[in-house]
Amino acid sequence: MSEPKETPPSKLSNLAVRVLTSLVVVPVLLLLLFVVPWWGFFALGLIAVPIAAQELTGMTMAAQKLQQAWAILASLGVYAALYFSPTAEMLAGLLVAVVAIGFFVALVQPHPIETAALRMGWLVATPLYAGGLLASLAILHTLEDGGAWCALAMMLAWFGDTGAYFAGKGFGKRQLYAAISPKKTIEGAFGGLAGSVVAAVSMHFIALDQMSIWHAVILGLVAGAAGQAGDLTISLVKRSANVKDSGWIVPGHGGLLDRIDGLVMTSAVTWAYAAILLPKLS
């Protein structure tokens, strides 16, 4: 799956490594979500955001280190700004600065010219993706029942992955999106949606009864679809940049992006539901 240079060699099967990694990661996440004070989960973002930004810029502006450094810094800025949600004016100012300074930084290393426009786009898109979408997960944690909402966003993504994996293995026949992810099947996608619905309905019973069962079903479908689409978007970047894995940070899982490309989208949808829609509906 991955090139030897990029992932540590291992005699364990990929699935076994993934399971072992999960055995470490999941308890840490649970501690950060439910036990450690607010700054613990926020600080996890301060680690994840620059890694995600580094992986994205590693694909889109690999040779331009200064531009990568700026994009990473700007991603942290967007993450912190959205999290601490200052005034709307400050946020607007930050946005204007992100696009203006990002473009100026592009001028410092304009070569090769043919790909300069690609870098300019990603000097703006990277902070919004890595900083903005991960902020939606961090903000979710600050809501009432924040730990449970975050756990839900994660379950929506990872139950979805798991459902897709097994449904695809068992029944997969028709390709979902051959151009960029030839192994994914329509049957797998439906299994993924089912997994996400199971995640949401479970959380209704476990900790989030303010979300009705019907809401849970709809959220499972919408966030599950968004998560799967989010997975495809990063596959599209990788394929367009001719890269196989976005990184090597998570043993057995490839890069961090490969692990969170669905999660950032389920987070965004869960946040929109929990912070904006639900208060208006109830």
Add this chain to the structure above:
Amino acid sequence: MSEPKETPPSKLSNLAVRVLTSLVVVPVLLLLLFVVPWWGFFALGLIAVPIAAQELTGMTMAAQKLQQAWAILASLGVYAALYFSPTAEMLAGLLVAVVAIGFFVALVQPHPIETAALRMGWLVATPLYAGGLLASLAILHTLEDGGAWCALAMMLAWFGDTGAYFAGKGFGKRQLYAAISPKKTIEGAFGGLAGSVVAAVSMHFIALDQMSIWHAVILGLVAGAAGQAGDLTISLVKRSANVKDSGWIVPGHGGLLDRIDGLVMTSAVTWAYAAILLPKLS
């Protein structure tokens, strides 16, 4: 300068056409800034934002009409959201939506794959550039003495252009940035800065005495430099996309972007000064 197909044929010299165009545009701008109620200048943005977004996407995703349409719509959304400055939470939600939906839209037309990452970047960058930077000019108009602040932002850009043009013509020797704008000279750049300083100092005497002369000089230098860099950024996009003019909307001036690439940056800097810095300093 421009290809016959893109600009209407004309027997007048380029300079004469530019002067004639200005004779129409300047009085209209003055009316909108100082006479017509607030919605007049805001509405001008509703025309300029989609044109700017169309020109940008015309260079970065010319064949993908659906993606262009989304980028134009999102640009209008960002423009209106920043202008009406809702809560920080709504603004954060908008940002997250711009990046998430933008990436999803990229999946609808992924071909050609090699340039898919370019389009993804610009699906996010276009709304922030066209919507966000033009919003900074529109917001400037809502401040106290808003008409004068907007006039200042425009003068910073256009006096700068004019200063650069004549200084470059008279004394231009050393190339400023050969890779993307071979005709620009260092001497022209200094002339441009002088023009911007003249603009700011003039406005100190005419209408904005809350801005001290020293502030005017510094603002002229900083905003003037930002405006010139803004000009270069769009030149870089054009050169990277192998396009000569970004459009044909302004007779004698090429596309709208060619006309406002400096202005959006002088606006952003003037806004940062007038709305954020000045209230804290005085």
